[in-house]
Structure formats: structure tokens, C-alpha cells
Amino acid sequence: MTYRPSRRLRKIAIGSTAVSVLAGMNAPALYGWTTSTYHDYKIEQPEYKAAYGHWEQLDVPRKYRINAIHAALLHTGKVLLIAGSGNDETNFGAKSFKSVLWDPVKNTFKEIDTPKDMFCAGHTQLPDGRLLVAGGTARYEKLKEAVDRAGGAMLIKNENPDAPRTFPQGTVFVNNENGRTFRSEFPVTVPRAKKTTDRRTGKVTVTASEVRVFVQSLVKGEAGIVNTAAQYGIRGLEGRDRDNLYGLATKLGLDKKDFQGIKEAYEFDPVAERYIPVDPMNEARWYPTLVTLADGRVLSVSGLDDIGQVVPGKNEIYDPRTRTWSYTTTRYFPTYPALFLMQGEKIFYSGANAGYGPADQGRVPGLWDLRTNRFTPVAGLRDPGDLETAASVLLAPAQDQKVMVLGGGGVGESRSSTARTAVVDLNAVRPAYTDGPDLPEPTRYLNSVLLPDDTVFTTGGSRDYRGRGGSDILTAQIYDPVRNVFKDAADPAVGRDYHAEALLLPDGRVAVFGSNPLYGDAADTTPGFFEQRVEIYTPPYLYRDSKPSLGEGPRSVERGGSMTFPTRYADHIDTARLIRPSAVTHATDTEQRSIALDIARGKGSVRLTVPQDPSLVPPGWYMVVVTDEEGTPSAARWVKVS
Template identity: 50%
Template sequence: MGVLAVVVILGANTPPAWSYVSDYMHDQLINSDDYKSRYGKWDVIELPPDVRVNAIHAALLPTGRILIIAGSGNDTEQFAAGTFKSLVYDPATGRTRLISTPTDIFCAGHAFLPDGKLLVAGGTLRYEVLEPQVTRAAGLMVVKNESPNGGPRVFPKGTEFVSPAGKKFTATSEFTVQPATKVIVKGGAKVTASTTSIWVESTVEGPSGVTPLRANYKITGLIGQDRENIYGLNEKMTLDKQDFQGRREAFEFNPYTEQYERVGDMAEQRWYPTLTGLPDGRVIAVSGLDGAGQVVPGINEIYDPKTKAWTERKDLQQYFPTYPAIFQTAKPGVLFYSGSNSGYGPATKGRDPAFWDLRTNKLTLVPGIRDADMLETSGSVWVGPVQDQKLMVVGGGGVGDSPKSTARIDIVDLDAETPRFTPGPDLPEAARYPILVTLPDDTTLISNGSKGYRGRGASDNNNARIYHPDTNTLSYAADPNVGRDYHSAGVLLPDGRVLTVGSNPLFADKLDTITAPFEQRLEVFTPAYLYQGGVRPAIMAGPDKLSWGKTGEFTTSDPSQLATARLLRPGASTHVTDVEQRSVALEMTPTATGVKLTVPKQRALVPPGPYMLFLTDKRGVPSVAHWVFVG
């Protein structure tokens, strides 16, 4: 009777019993030494509730800590309350610190400067409002100033514009009006009015504020000549859907004081911009949505860290979709646009991979990319040492809320006589938003993403692969535990591990009926190279500053076993876009106590700023990084 009872109980509980056994066996497998030494291991980290943030951006600081930027965190309630967050997380100790965040830098752009500070520019001025929720007519107001006298005029949020018919609109943000320009010509002077575009909305709700016709608007409060010289010209004021709008503020985040330092504003408002560092330490800002929610129409500008100011470059007019993946090539003055981007912009404009020569402002298209209509939400990264000038485009999907996605990996050799994309190995599944992280052994970790737009249909890809540039192949890596899609990021840590953060899916179920929360757990991947046993290479001493074409001497453990030396630029990732990552091969000469390392002479290969120096032994095991500044 007892045996029969046990059999009946087991029969009734076979599914949960088998599930328990299966989970136990899987856990034993992935934690075994043999498995970890072949495929690595993922570990989930849950921060205390009071310091959890919606990770939109992640950057490795030269202190070894991670700056995680949420801003308003894609949360309209946080935005309305003016609650903007940044978190500094120390992966070595687990310590956290919430940082005072001055404006909503949600969806800004960022790039490292020569002194190790992180330039952060743009962000969110206004959230998207869908047509059914639009209650006040709104649109673009072009403010003109016909007087060359005086300096810039700052007008506050709420400044009122009144039409000849008495219709009233107010500015939704503070704006600055420059004086007109005055040029002396034969017989007198030529004055050209300045123009500033701002977003305004009606003072009344409903269709009475709709204004299809253009008119000259007076600005309330101006007197004398100002009343005639400074005025507004409206575009159509409608109750149509209103897109996100960008900010023009810029900051340098100081990694040593862990504070944002205000610098000069950009000439253009930008939401979803890309910032790319140049060989001389300056930074170019490209694309983004402007103050009217439209893609910045090819107006690009350059930041100079010496003056803390931006210069609009009217000679560099080029249009790109938002968050374009634009990289500094080995040639000074020549950038490369891989075609990867993160949305916003027409499907037929600015989508083709191309070289961009800043000296001539000429684009040279590069053919061969497969699934050319699915470059949105794809990832791009240098593969192997940057001296090889090979770049990889991974995954992606159709424009906008498209059901299409691709498993494509294509490689382009920018040094080829006629550069052209060629096929690499395909991913195991189609993937939007793949996380790409360059590793110190010249391989690339490819993880996560989703088949569907923002993970629709519970389509997160909980898998990972290692790309090997020497063989153009993928190898299996342990599966991540946490799904990550839209608003996720990954960065290499100084100890050779990888940190992944974020994920902002629309829904939490296959039927897309349950709203999903923002993923606030962190996860760390320990690659297989850290489970090889034996003694890990170590850098005991050496300079913390190096210069182009110069040699530095480093004391190391067992120099006879060292195989490679690499400088890795710290990552600064958001929206599948990280143009900071690059690995630089150093010439290495063994000494009795260590190695001598020589930095390449070409500044375009090694833009000035912070780098992690990794020494890797003949087994492929890297040292803990030694921070150096090149410049």
C-alpha cells in the first residue's frame, strides 16, 4: 500500500518533479569547471531597491566605475516631476552612488575627452504625445531678429506670441535669439536676420487653436524697436501627434568628482544624437531630433574641450538617421558610417553605409551589405585590432515598428582597394538590439537582443556567441539569464568581464497583453578565458601616460608567456550604439622584468584619452587592466 501511494503521488507530480530535476541538472552543468572553462558564466546582480535605475546609457569611467544614466528613464511621470537619475556603480566592490543629474539627459549622446571626462550632450526636452492625447494645438515658431545691435537675448519658457487675429501661443522651453548679422558692402551694409526655431503650443485647448495659415506674431512684453525687430513666424499649428524633442545642453561628467559640469550649449537641439571623437580630441555631434521633433536636417557641429564650446559646421551638411554608427577611421578627417542606426528618419534617406570625408564633405558609398532594409537597431563594432580596419554589422530590423529582423553578420575591410561588405557567420536567431563588446583577446562577445520590435511576442534572445575575427566564425558562449532588448547596453570591465544593463520591452507575454516593467537587474559575464586555471598575467608597474610613437616599459609577471598587448578604449553605450570601443595592438618587446610597449604613431588609430592596457598570455588569458592615458 505504501509503495502504491508513492507511485500515485509521483505520477500526479511528474511535470513539476521532472522540472525540478531538470533545473537542478542544468544548474550543476553550467556551474561545473569544465563548462565554465569552455563557455564562461553569467551572474545576475540585484541592486538595493533605493538605487535601482532604468539604465538607458552605460559608460566605463577611467576610475573603473560605471556611470549608468537613466535621466527620466523613459517614464513620463518621472519627467513631469523633474526626477532625473544617474548612478555610479563600482563592479569591484558593489558600491553605488546616486548622482545629481541637472537635466533630462535621457537619450543624449556621449564621447570620452582627452582628460577622461565624458562629454554628454542633448537629451529629452519633451516626451512624445500621441494624437488622441494632444489637447492643445502646437507647432514650430521661427523667431527672427532683424537688429544687429546688442548681444544674444534669452527668453523664458512661457514667452507668449500673439497673432494679428489674437491667437496666442507660448514657448514650451527657454530659448535664445541671436542678433542679426551685419556685413559692410559697397554703398552701405547688408543685414541678415537671425532665426531661431522653437516649439510653441496654444494657450487654449481644442480645435480653436489650430492655425493652418502663416502669420507674423508679436512677442508679449517687448517694447520700442525690439517690438518691431524681434517677432515670430509660425508653421502650421495642429493637433497631430507630437514627437520627442531634443535638448541643446551639454555637460562634462567628471569621473573623479562624479559630478556633471555644464559647458557650452550645442547650436542645435538633439535627441538620439551620435558623438564621435576625432584624432585631435574634439568631438563631432551628428543627427538627433530637434526642438520640433524632426530629424536635424544635416546640421552637424564640433565641440572643442579647450574652449568648452560648440561650432556649427555649415561646410559639413550631411543627413543621417538618429544614433548613426559613425566611426573614426585610420585616416584623419575620414569617418565611416556603417549604416547602423536606432530609428527616426525616412526609410529612403541616409541609410546607406559610406565613408564621410570631412575635408571635402563627400560621401562615398560602400556596397555589399545584406538585408540593407534592416539596418535599424543593428549593432556595429570594430573587430580585432583597429589597425586591421575591419568593422562588423550585426543583426537589425526593419524601419520603425517593423516585424522584420535579421540574423546577418557582415564584415567590411576599410583598407581594401575597393571596400565592400562580405558575409560573416549568421547569428543563431534574428536579433534587433544585439549587445556587442570587444574583448582583450581580439574576440567580440555578441549577446542578447530580440527577434521582435522591443521584444514583442516575448521574443528576447537569451543566447550569446563569441566572434573570432581570425577564422570569421562564431563559437558558443553560456546563455545569459536576463533578456535584454530596447534600452540595453554592455561594457567591458577592467578585470576582463562584461557588464550588461537595461531592457525596456513593451510587453511581458507572448500575446502582448501585459505591460512589461523596465529590467533593472544587472548581469556580469565571465568569459571562458578567466576559467583556464593557473596564474593570470599581471601588470605590476608602468607609466599611466603614453604618447603616439613612444615606448613605455612595464613590469609584469612571467614576460616569456605574454602573447599580445592591447589598449582598449572604454565603452560608452546606448541604443545599440557604441562608437567609442576600439582595440589597439601595441608593438611588444620582452625585457628581463617585463615588456616595452610602443603606441602607433597614427593619432586617428588612437584618439587621445583613457585606455585599458591588457596583456594576454599564450593561453588567451588577459591581465587585469592597467589604466593609461594616450595624448
Template identity: 50%
Template sequence: MKPRSRPTLVRRLVSGLATLVVLAVVVVANRPMVAAGAEALHTYQINRQSYKEKFGHWARLPVPHGFRVNAIHAALLHTGKVLIVAGSGNNRDAFEEKSFRTVIYDPATDEFTEVETPTDVFCAGHTFLPDGNLLIAGGTKSYEVLEEDVEHAAGVMKIKNESPDGGPREFRKGTRLLSASGQAYLTRTKVTVPAAAKMTHGGTVMVHAGEAEVWVDAERTGDAPVVRQPAQYTLDGLTGADARNLYGVSDKITHEKQEYGGDKTSYEFDPVTEKYVRTGDLRDHRWYPTLIGLTGGDVLAVSGLDEFGRILPGRNERYLPDEKRWVAAPELKRYFPTYPGLHLMADGKVFYSGSNAGYGSDTEGRTPGVWDVKRNKFREVPGLRDPKMTETSSSVLLPPAQDQKVMLLGGGGIGESEESTRRTGIVDLDEKKPAYRPGPDLPRPARYLSTVLLPDDSVLTTGGSSGYRGGMYRGTPRSDLFNAQIYRPAQNAFVTAAESTVGRNYHSEAILLPDGRVITMGGDPLYDRSGTNAGTFEQRIEVFSPPYLFQGERPRITAGPAQVARGATARITTPDAGRIASARLVKPSSVTHVTDTDQRSVALTLNRTAGGVDVTVPGKPGLVPSGWYMLFLVNDSGVPSVAHWVRVR
């Protein structure tokens, strides 16, 4: 047979160029076909077993239309179900219609159910109680009003009562107060003013006026009713002694923006009955507060905006679970911006990472530090790079919790700044003088980044955006980040994970499920893709399967105790005892605005026995707070079991 001749280099180059020209023509003429082909190739690649073993896999969760809500808060209940709380969902129409929503998702059956939501718990605070109930406190009493929408000048009025006689005085909504110049202002709600109190000082009886605050709106539009100096007002219609004893005082009445007003309702959500159970009210109205459980079982509520949209000046309070009521905690006065990132330490102190959601002073309360809540002493922690970029950052107690290391990730400038940072910082709280040290940079500048502890002692970081609320960042109208990465503390490095397909920014959450997957939801962009129209809240839900779920058979837990005491040893039966390398207690997440005071992973000492393993729980309540945990066994290939639920007492 005559051998075939090989084309010369010139002929091959000409042929290749001709092919490229033909392909270029095909691309231009058939853009949809090319895009479809690229999509098909991408789908093929990400579904290969070898790809999933290395990078993991994302899948959309089919959510029935009637159960699509604006996920503002999310928590994993000890029933294994996910509580998704919208409240009014950052939707003024829903707020005015009192349409408040809560949905429960069951990962075991993929079923959704609706839960009656009594008040607007939008932007409340929450944390788990030792019995597994979720304490939810605060929320929204009123929506913001932008300056351009303020037609009637408004402000906060103090109604004072200098009479100790006659008891409290109630004034209806619309009560008129008159200025010295005759301008009239109407109360926005009814208000009850307590009587004055008689007090004795050095033998002299003194009267301290009772007072109550209320919003007032000018009766007339325009600038004439604007007041920028403190002034006194008379209550229309009062005569005689009442006219002398009852009056209004206000510092200013303006057309300025009116912030969201906090609510003071408080509930325990019962995972078994799946109902909100009303408790005693908060002492203060709170919007954007942080709740954190303390070693004795009490819960501390800090920060938030009050009912008039003013940040609380360091006035904190405690919840007493046995009594279902809140009490003032003047001994723990400390100012924080809203939604501060707080983490309970092994010794019972509280670490403030510096992460926050933004409302508050641009200087006060933003420095990280260790807070001794027994003596109300605060020791600042230095060393954080980009210290002015902690707003909308994330922080997490790294696994295992025994290492007492906290990592802060990303963040942005104060307010509606377009700037963000790739910076991470890690602090070892066991050091004599803790200080942040640089961690590995994120692949891209990120704010609103979700962080999820995985059973193999790694941390999934996903979602977020580079710009404020997913908006403009360095010329790009939408800045959502689809890249995900896994931080490995042992190597102090990130490894690349599969990319998500749904953008997550402000008002988004990510939670570890009992089967080892991660559910992600929410996202509230300021603008759409064009950067000109208002954004739409993201109601799609995605689930990420980490690489360990594609790396061989999973170990099984066949039996274990329903509860265990701190310091005690428990027997976990498993047919895979010979390959079990570690055991972890992972506290279920309760997250909003990338703030999660519950999330932690505790290492258990492990002894293999015939047919099972014996695990010992650490004895420190600051390391292992009382409550429900997911117990995972992890084999020598890094593959975790499905979790066994256990209550630590």
C-alpha cells in the same frame, strides 16, 4: 548461484511504457516539482567546471534597492568604475519632477554610489576625451506627446523682429499670438528675439529680420485652431511700430504627435572627482546624437533631434577640449539618422557603418560609407545584405584594430517594424574599394545586440531581441534573446556561449571590465510577457565570465608605466613572461543604444625579456587615439591578465 534471467524485448518494452505512463502522471500531478527539478538540473549543469570552460558563466549582480536605476548610458572610467547614467530614465514623471539619476559601480568592491545629475542627460551623446574625462552633450528638453494625448493643437512659431533698434525683445511664457481669424495661441516658454541686422549689399543697406522659434499651443481645444498652411500672426497687445515690426510665422499648427525635444547642455564628467562639470553649450539642441573623437583631440557631434523634435539637417559641430566650448562646423555638413554608428579609421577618416537608432529620413543618410572629415567627401560602401535593415543594428571595429575591419550585426526594419535580420556584414577598410561582404549569420534575427571586444581578439555578442523593443515577432509577444555567442575573427565564425538569464533590448548596454568579465544592464521592453500591458524597465544587472577565465591560472602584471607615447616602447613586468603570447590595448567603452565610438582593441608588438615584456604602441593617432586604455597580457592558452591602466599621449 542460479543465473538471473534477462527480460525479453516485449517485457522490456511493456515495462518501459509503464514507466513512461507513471512519469507522465507524476509530471501532470506535480508540475511545480518537475519544474523545480529541471531548474536544479540546469543550475548544476551550468556550474560544472567543464561547462564553464567551454561556454563561460553568468551571475546576477546584487544591486542595493536604492541604487537600481534605468541604465540608458554606461561607460567604463579609467578608475575602473562603471558610470551608469539614467537621467530621467525614459520616465515622464521623473522628468517632470526633475529627478535625474547617475550611479557609479565599483567592480573591485561591489559598491554603488549616487552622483548628483544636474540636467536630464537622458539620450545624450558621449565619448571619452584624451584626458579621460567623459564628454556628455545633449539630452532631453521635453518629452514626446502622442497624438491621442494632444488636446490643444500645437506647432513651432517663429517670432520675427524687423527692427534693428532697441536690441533683443523678450516675451514671457504664455504670450498670446492671434491669427487673422481670431484664434489665439500661447507660447509654451519665454522667448528672446534678437534685433534685426543691418547689412550692406552692393552699396544698398538691407535689414535682415531677427528671429527665434518657440512652441505655441492653441488657447482652445478642438479642430478650429488647426492650421496646415503657412500663416502670419500678430502679437497680442503690441501697438504702433512694435505691431508692425514684431510678428509670428508658422507653417502648421496641428494635433500631430510631438517628438522628444533635444537639450543643448554639455558636461565633462570627471572620473576622479566623480562630478559633472559644465562646459559651454552645444550650438544646437541634440537628442540622440553621436559624438566621436577625431585625431587632433577635438570631438565631432552629429545628428540628433532639435528642441522641437525635428532631425537636424546635417548641421554638425566640434568640441574644443582646451577651450571647453562648441563651435559650428559648416565645413562638415552631412546628414545622418540619429545615433549613427561611426568608427575612427587609422588614416583619420570616419567610417559610417550604416547602423543607426532610427529617427530621420527612411532613405537619406542610411547608406554606409567612408567620410573624409578633412575635405568633407563621402564615398559610399556597397555590398551590405538587407540594406534596409540597419536600424537598431550594431557595429564594431573588429580586433585587432590594425586589420581595419568593421562588422555590422543584425538590425531591423525602419520605424516600429516587427522585422529583423540574422545578417552580418564585414568590410575591410584597407581595400582600395571597400565593400561589405557576408559574415556568418547570427543564430537568430536580432536587433539591439550588444557587442563587446574581449582581450583574446574575440567579440562577445549578447542580448537583443527579434522584435521592436523586445515586442511582437512572428506571433510571439516577447522576443528577447537569451542566447549569447562569441565571434572569432580568425575563423570568421561564431561559437556558442552560455545563455543569459535577463532579457536585454532597447536601452541596454554591455561593457568589458578590467578583470576580463563583461557587465550587462538595462532593457526597456514595450510590453510585458503577455504582450498587452506596458513593459517594465529592467534594472537587474548580470556579469558574464568568458570561458578564458576558467582555463587555468591568469598571467599577472606586476608593474607598468602610467603613460606611454604613441610609437614608444614600454616595459611591463610579469613573472609569466615566457608564456605571454600577445598584448592588447583596449579602449574603455562608452555605450548607449548599442552605439559606441570609443571601443577598440589595438595589438602591441611584443618582445619577451627576463622578468617582463617590452611592448610597442603603434604611432598612428587614428589607430590609437589619445586617452586611457586597459593593457592586457594574454598567455599562450588565451587567458588574459587583469588589465593595467595606461594613458596614451
């Protein structure tokens, strides 16, 4: 990597004595060497760290280096990194799916058996501390030029009201008109038909059930194309089964085949450290968003379905008590929409998303009432067409009900990007976005992390789609919501764009993972590679001479209740926060929230009271963190809120 001086060091380095003395020699080479040497020296100085923080690379044994697509902090303090197939079709074909559990305290790693391809799944924290992971990859995309077999969606119909029918992967369907044959790519079960009897006339009506499955031609090329709607018999069926069970399809062609999702869902148990299967979703989803609701249930929206189309607004809810899914209010969103639980149990859509979906549908920010399905648009956003790959965060404290959106780009592979940030106050009578300070440059894929002092640490991203043109941005900054300004932070050494994530650790540091650039050079001539290096950022507040601490306290508390922690710093504690652990992917972290706690200071202790509103404090495990008058945070204590 060519060294690029920090924006805070360029003027200092250019004016340094070493550069002046050696100016008559090989200036370009000496300038680079001197600047780099000075930079390496400067960033290790205590005063620099106290002003800008410090980066270090984590030493990860080769065996545990994975293509981190998802990262989630668990209540054990460990971080679950999920790759699945890791955007590597070779891994997908070999069914090589990976997850790794990292212990930041001991810096140890453990491989986790990963039963399905959770690449581009959705995830969220459950009330008991388990992590729900739902969806993932059933099939990789194929661009039009790579598609060699006709295929598409087929409906399998069942007119038998007495029995369901299961068809394995590879079931063959034969066109009744021209004899062209197609095979199913996935196993599928078709429910029994529905039989109803008219009470007045006694007439019996049978309504066929249907299930959709993706099929491909048995022959390559144009010989397999079917351009008209047709009925298909199912090879191997005889007698009445042949009449009752059949396929229907419209065009089956050589069009581009997009990624396809799966229905499978799992709970990851942080104590047993394993995935536990639960009932599958009703809809297959790839790139879905999962959001924990006020009662602990989970909303699942959007994603690409089993034939590679955006799920048409069929949203569903997971109940962790029964481990089952049920449909809920219908509303369309593009994939990975940034959704936040707000007061009044409403859902705010910031407008940010991760792609897939038409440019004119589901892109408008707004407040969504699940109970009535009323959606109230929120206006005022500059560059509204640049919301794909934007970051969003519910600013701290959550009681203020302010959401910030940062950067973003145009739809699809657009080269458009924006430096815009904006904040909306949802407590206002008529909420509307107002401009915040611009980012240093237009940025997509920005990772944004709530810190315990209520600031927002932002890092990485790229100006162009997936870092094209060598456009990764090696800068970081910290947003101060009180002053509404960005402050410079130390520059990272590793570029981060698509498939990168960052999260807050219990000790106040920030861990940054992943990145999946499209190309490996600025000229866009060589393929990119997945970034497996892990960086840790230590914010300036951890370089202060002293910081508060909390002793052992309760491990659980009810909403509206209080908890007491021993501390020698009671008189110096200024704020207390409940911080929900992250579950982040694709610059989308709907779990992040930092909730202000009421403080009662005693002699050698503090009593902290939790708000009663479940839409402000959804059930689950949280980190309890206090800060002193300077904003210096304590290490976290874990507590379960119910």
C-alpha cells in the same frame, strides 16, 4: 519567468536517468523540475564554466536601481550609469533625473546629481579622461490621439541690430489675423540683427536674426488650430520692440508631437565625480552620436531637434580646450548612427542606427571624409533594409580596419529582423561587405563587446520590435574572427532588448544593464517594465588555471612611444592591446577599439610600443591588457595616451 532549457543542456537533460525513472508520473511537471535542477547544477560545474563562461546577478541596493539608458567605463575603473528621466514621463514632469556611479571592485554605488534630462543623450571619452555628455530630452513624445493642444515650430525674428532679446518660457504669441494665442515651451534668446554697410554706396542693410521655438495653443482642441502661414505679435512688447520682434509660423496643428532634444552639454569629471556644464551645442539633439576625432575634438551628428525633427545634417564639433562648439561639414544621418574613426581620419558609417528618420535617406553605409565631405558608399550588405537597431563593432586589432555589423531590423516598428552578420575590410582597394556567420536567430538590439583576446561577445536582443511577442532572446555567443564562427556561451537569465547596454570591465568580465520591452507578456496585453537587474558575464578565459599579470608601470605615454611593465610572464605573453573604455547606449558604442601594441620581451618585463597614427589611437585613457598563448588576459593597467 518560465524556464527554457539551455540549447546545450536540452539533449543531456532529456536523456538523464532521473527523467527516465519518473517518466510514468506527471511527466511535464517533472520534466520541467528535473531539467531546471540539472541546469542549475550543470552551470556551476568547473568544466562548464571553462567551456561557456558563467553569469551572475549583481546585488544592487534598491536605492541605486535605475533605468540605465547609458553606461560608460571611466579611467578610475568605475562605471557611470545614466538614466535621466529613464523613459518615464512621470520622472520627467517631476524633474527627477538620475545617474549612479558603480565601483565594480568594491561593489559600491553613489548617486550623482544630474542637472538635466540626459535621457537619450550622446557621449564620448575626452583626452583628459572626462566623459562628454551632450543633448537629451526637452519634451516627451505625444501620439496623435493624445495631442490636445495645437502646436509646432515658430520662428522668432529680431530686426533690431543693436540688441539681442531673451524671451522666457511661457511667452505668449498672438496671431495678427485671427487673434489665436500660443505660448512658448522653452526660453529662447534671439541674437541682434545683422547690419552691413555697402562700402561703395554707403547703403545700410539690416538682416533680421531668427531663432526657432516650440509653441502650443492656450486653448485645447481644434479651436487652436492654424492651417495657414501667419505673423504673430509678442504679448507685452511696446513701441519699436513691437515692430522689431515678432513670430512667424506655418501650420500649428494637432499632429503627433515627437521627442524633442536639448542643446545642453556637460563634462563628467571622474575624479570629482560630478557633471560640469560647458557651452551648449548649436543644435538641440535627442539620440545623437558623438565620436572622438584624431585630435581629441568631438564630432556630434544627427538627433531629433527642438521641434522633434531629425537635425538636417547640421553637424558640429566640440573643442575640449575651449569647451565650445562650431559647425562643420553638413551630412544627414538617421539618429544614433554607428560611426567609427578610421585611419586617414575618415569616418566609417556602418549603416546601423537606432531609428528616427525616413527609410530612404541616410541609410547607406560608407566612408566619409570630413575635410572634403566626400562620402563613398560601401556595398555588399545582405538585408540592407534591416539596419535599424543593429550592432556594429570595429574588430580587433584596430589596425586591420575591419568593421562588423550584426543583426538589426526594419525601419520604425517593422516586425522584420535579420540574423545576418557582415564584415567590411576598409584596407581593401574597393571595400565591400562580405557575409559572416549568421546569428542563431534574427536579432535586434544585440549588445556586442570586444574582449581582450580579440573575440566579440554578443548577448541578448529580441526578434521583434522592443521584444514584442515575448521575443527576447536568452542566448549569448562569442565571435571568433580568425575562424569566422560563433561559439556558444552560457545563456543569460535576463532578457535584454531596447535600452540595454553592455561593456567590458578592467578585469575582463562583461557587465550588462537595462532593457525596456514594450510589453510584459508574450500576448502583448500588459505594459512592459524597465529591467533594473544587472548581470555580469565571466568569460571562459577567466576560469583557466593561470593567467598573465602586469606590475605597476607608467601612467602616461605618447603615441609612438614605449612603456615598460614588470611581469613574471614575459616569455608567455603573446599579444598586447590598448583597449579604449566604452560609452554605450542603444546598441551603439563608437568608442570601442582594441589596438595591437608591439612587444619586446625582456627578463622580468615587457616593453610595449604604441602606434603613432592618431586616427588609430585618438588621445585619451586606455586599458593595457596582455594575453598568453591560450588567449588568457591579464587584468588591465590604465594609461593616458597623448
